[in-house]
Amino acid sequence: MVDICDLDLIGSKLEQNGLVINxxxxxxxxxxxxxxxxxxxxxxxxxxxxxxDRIVKQALEMRLAKEISVKRIAGVPFLMIYKFQHR
Known part of the structure; x- marks a missing residue:
């Protein structure tokens, strides 16, 4: 599992409809x-x-997800990716 955030967002507090994300x-x-x-x-x-914006755009350009999967909280894009592999 990796957690990646655009560097300029570190330290931000996002608020929308009662949801708070630090x-x-x-x-x-x-x-x-x-x-x-x-x-x-x-x-x-x-x-x-x-x-x-930057890391989510990179994931979309790599075709790891589609735009419809991106959620925005206070205007900031969030994307969670789960890869399932069949063996």
Whole structure:
């Protein structure tokens, strides 16, 4: 599982219809990564929790999800990806 948030959103508090989400440094910023590393992590992971315009756009461009799966909270895109594999 990977949790990736656009760096400029770290420390933000998003509020919408009684829902409050704190994008804390402790949860989302264990490590700062570049776009190429994010792509590699997204290719390898089974579960991804993504927050922000750039990382969600990257996942969509990689065809890991479709636009209809993206939710917005206070205007910020959120995307959760679960990969299921048949063996």
């Amino acid at each position: 994008l804390t440094k402790e949860y989302y910023q264990q490590q700062v990564i570049e776009q190429q590393e994010a792509q590699e992590l997204l290719q390898k992971c089974d579960i991804a929790n993504l927050v922000g």
